[in-house]
Amino acid sequence: MKSNIILSGVGGQGILTIAAIIDTATLASNLNIKQSEVHGMSQRGGAVQSHVRISDKEIYSDLIPKGKADVIISVEPMELLRYLPFLKKKGFLITDSNPFLNITNYPELKDLYAEIQSHPNTILIDAKKIAKDLGNAKATNIVLLGAASSLLPLSKESLKKAIKNLFERKGEKIVTKNLEAFEKGKEIASSLAV
Amino acid sequence: MKQLFLGNEALAQAAIDSGISGVYAYPGTPSTEITEYIQKSELAKQLNIHSKWSVNEKTAMEAALGMSYAGKRVMAVMKHVGLNVAADVFMNMSISGINGGFVVVVADDPSMHSSQNEQDSRYYGRFALIPILEPSTQQETYDITRYAFNLSEKVGLPVLIRMVTRLSHSRAGITTSKREEQKEIQLPKDPHQFQLIPFYARKRYQHLIDIQSDNRKRSENSPFNKYIDGPNTSMGIIASGIAFNYLMEDFEDGGCPYPILKISQYPMPKKKIKKLFKNCKKILILEDGYPFIEELVGDFLGEAKKRKVIGRLTGHLNRVGELNPDNISKALGFAPKNVEEIPEVVSSRPPELCVGCPHRDLFDAINVLGKEMNSQQVFGDIGCYALGVLPPFQSINTLIDMGASITMAKGAADAGIHPAIAIIGDSTFTHSGMTGLLDAVIEKTPITVIISDNSAVAMTGTQDSAASGRLVSICKGIGVEKEHLKLITPLHKNMEKNIDTIRQELKYKGVSVVIAQRPCIQIPKAMKARIREIEKETV
Numbered sequence: 001m002k003s004n005i006i007l008s009g010v011g012g013q014g015i016l017t018i019a020a021i022i023d024t025a026t027l028a029s030n031l032n033i034k035q036s037e038v039h040g041m042s043q044r045g046g047a048v049q050s051h052v053r054i055s056d057k058e059i060y061s062d063l064i065p066k067g068k069a070d071v072i073i074s075v076e077p078m079e080l081l082r083y084l085p086f087l088k089k090k091g092f093l094i095t096d097s098n099p100f101l102n103i104t105n106y107p108e109l110k111d112l113y114a115e116i117q118s119h120p121n122t123i124l125i126d127a128k129k130i131a132k133d134l135g136n137a138k139a140t141n142i143v144l145l146g147a148a149s150s151l152l153p154l155s156k157e158s159l160k161k162a163i164k165n166l167f168e169r170k171g172e173k174i175v176t177k178n179l180e181a182f183e184k185g186k187e188i189a190s191s192l193a194v
Numbered sequence: 195m196k197q198l199f200l201g202n203e204a205l206a207q208a209a210i211d212s213g214i215s216g217v218y219a220y221p222g223t224p225s226t227e228i229t230e231y232i233q234k235s236e237l238a239k240q241l242n243i244h245s246k247w248s249v250n251e252k253t254a255m256e257a258a259l260g261m262s263y264a265g266k267r268v269m270a271v272m273k274h275v276g277l278n279v280a281a282d283v284f285m286n287m288s289i290s291g292i293n294g295g296f297v298v299v300v301a302d303d304p305s306m307h308s309s310q311n312e313q314d315s316r317y318y319g320r321f322a323l324i325p326i327l328e329p330s331t332q333q334e335t336y337d338i339t340r341y342a343f344n345l346s347e348k349v350g351l352p353v354l355i356r357m358v359t360r361l362s363h364s365r366a367g368i369t370t371s372k373r374e375e376q377k378e379i380q381l382p383k384d385p386h387q388f389q390l391i392p393f394y395a396r397k398r399y400q401h402l403i404d405i406q407s408d409n410r411k412r413s414e415n416s417p418f419n420k421y422i423d424g425p426n427t428s429m430g431i432i433a434s435g436i437a438f439n440y441l442m443e444d445f446e447d448g449g450c451p452y453p454i455l456k457i458s459q460y461p462m463p464k465k466k467i468k469k470l471f472k473n474c475k476k477i478l479i480l481e482d483g484y485p486f487i488e489e490l491v492g493d494f495l496g497e498a499k500k501r502k503v504i505g506r507l508t509g510h511l512n513r514v515g516e517l518n519p520d521n522i523s524k525a526l527g528f529a530p531k532n533v534e535e536i537p538e539v540v541s542s543r544p545p546e547l548c549v550g551c552p553h554r555d556l557f558d559a560i561n562v563l564g565k566e567m568n569s570q571q572v573f574g575d576i577g578c579y580a581l582g583v584l585p586p587f588q589s590i591n592t593l594i595d596m597g598a599s600i601t602m603a604k605g606a607a608d609a610g611i612h613p614a615i616a617i618i619g620d621s622t623f624t625h626s627g628m629t630g631l632l633d634a635v636i637e638k639t640p641i642t643v644i645i646s647d648n649s650a651v652a653m654t655g656t657q658d659s660a661a662s663g664r665l666v667s668i669c670k671g672i673g674v675e676k677e678h679l680k681l682i683t684p685l686h687k688n689m690e691k692n693i694d695t696i697r698q699e700l701k702y703k704g705v706s707v708v709i710a711q712r713p714c715i716q717i718p719k720a721m722k723a724r725i726r727e728i729e730k731e732t733v
Binding site (some may be wrong): 007025027032034039040044046047059061066077079082087103105111112 | 195198222223226227283307308327360361363365366392436439440442443444446518519520523529532533534535536537539540541542543544545546547548578579653654655
């Protein structure tokens with residue numbers, strides 16, 4: 001068993017939080033993990049990504065080879081497409097639909113959505129709105145993690161436990177909100193029956 | 195259960211477990227998390243391990259040498275270009291040797307993710323004639339760091355650990371081993387060891403040369419240099435450090451059929467390399483960074499010299515930029531994969547200054563003045579404000595190395611350029627700007643130095659700045675005239691006032707310093723409170 005996941009978005013959108021949850025759940029499930037991330041200057045409002053690799057065998061490379069990602073989870077729709085060369089055939093794309101507008105030449109949204117939807121296994125959702133409706137707009141990333149959860153080689157329980165661990169120090173309310181966001185994301189993805 | 199560690203964190207934990215009494219460092223991507231981990235470690239606090247930031251890499255390495263002199267284990271940490279700053283002590287402490295185990299950690303940045311070059315620190319290690327270690331994995335980073343302190347004490351030399359960005363910033367589960375206690379103070383046995391006057395230095399240098407064969411023997415027998423046999427001898431592969439992971443990845447399904455020599459300890463293991471050359475028809479060399487092994491390997495092959503060596507120098511791999519499983523796959527001769535392209539609809543998204551960043555208001559002011567004065571040249575420096583090179587600001591004409599803004603502005607002013615403006619951050623100023631300012635003050639060179647003081651080493655993650663609360667007194671102490679030392683607050687509402695102040699100073703035919711003070715917006719709460727406690731300076 002081997003699972004390769006690319007997380008993408010813009011610096012500050014909570015990509016490393018998704019990574020941290022997957023990391024914790026993976027170790028707790030006695031599986032091997034490698035997870036690379038971006039620090040430093042490129043974090044400042046620039047495109048950032050994290051490669052996450054899970055396996056029951058030894059994992060060699062910290063980077064996913066091109067054409068080998070099972071799923072790309074993106075907190076921003078254009079950033080999703082930046083990593084398409086990594087996606088394997090019939091791999092999954094999961095993204096929030098809200099653009100992060102800090103550049104002047106951002107593409108037309110309809111062109112962007114058309115490109116995303118031209119791929120077969122796509123979940124394009126307004127995760128931000130879902131999170132907001134649940135009372136915590138900051139949990140957009142967790143909604144997306146929930147939406148992707150059935151594609152990960154990790155149990156729902158292990159992921160929820162990792163969410164609890166990560167948000168524990170911020171209080172029970174934040175933990176609950178994030179668990180709700182996770183469940184909602186999972187529910188929506190299964191209703192889309194991708 | 196295994197613990198999840200960044201490569202950098204694995205290294206830091208290993209240093210604590212090796213019984214270090216201190217870490218000395220200046221922040222720099224991709225090395226920063228090593229020192230930060232020790233700063234945040236409860237265990238390190240209990241053990242009273244020194245971990246405060248130094249003013250620059252040279253002061254860090256010298257302080258570390260002092261701790262080693264006292265007989266204690268110590269580590270100095272920096273990014274690759276930081277070793278240039280520390281090169282003076284680095285080159286001389288291999289002559290003196292060390293007392294307590296001394297590990298120098300340098301994190302290289304192939305592909306220049308956050309750097310101005312991709313220099314390969316292995317050349318420095320070879321230059322100084324000291325052992326170099328280059329781990330492949332997070333677990334090996336932990337193990338090799340433990341090994342490094344013992345090695346340092348055995349050979350009496352500092353040992354260099356070379357990290358690269360992708361290992362520094364990648365996490366994996368690792369297993370730690372039993373912690374050693376810190377050492378007691380014990381002065382060097384030879385009272386002349388650290389007295390490098392020529393008389394003693396010549397003896398020490400001879401000693402350094404004499405122990406090289408011993409260093410090589412240790413590499414030859416190192417558990418980190420592995421010869422892995424394979425049935426297909428049409429090619430042999432030398433893979434160093436992280437390149438080994440990418441190689442193995444490309445054979446994930448069945449294992450590599452070619453004999454492999456994995457190198458993680460230098461000087462290069464001559465015998466093992468000779469064996470590979472003897473057994474294989476062609477040699478592929480995989481190393482992240484410069485073609486260090488590839489350039490040297492020909493020197494000691496003897497009869498095997500006729501073997502074909504391929505790698506970065508022969509165009510089989512990219513000469514510039516980091517390695518990855520894909521470019522190595524190509525070098526191995528695998529057919530190119532049929533993967534999707536990045537769709538045309540995707541635009542590039544370069545990093546930018548944060549919304550509300552004080553540097554933004556400063557650049558707006560500089561740009562207004564630039565339009566007034568066509569001859570204005572702005573010399574930049576290393577920090578977030580380097581982003582002022584890019585649109586929408588494009589305010590900065592040069593960016594070379596830490597502190598070069600002031601000295602380049604001076605040289606340009608000497609050449610007749612006016613106004614010559616230097617823009618330098620608070621921490622970069624105390625790192626390497628102060629001495630250059632003294633040069634300008636001595637000659638009364640007509641330059642205007644703008645210190646953009648955001649109370650933090652912001653780009654590397656808002657570490658404490660050595661300059662906080664000291665800039666006015668430092669500038670006065672260096673000899674900047676009180677009348678030409680100004681404080682401004684870079685806010686949009688102060689724009690006109692700030693432009694007037696800078697304009698006034700640009701007219702002055704001597705050294706003027708404008709300190710633009712407003713904290714970085716990324717500073718976390720606890721640090722803000724610390725900054726508030728620092729007494730505000732006035733001119």
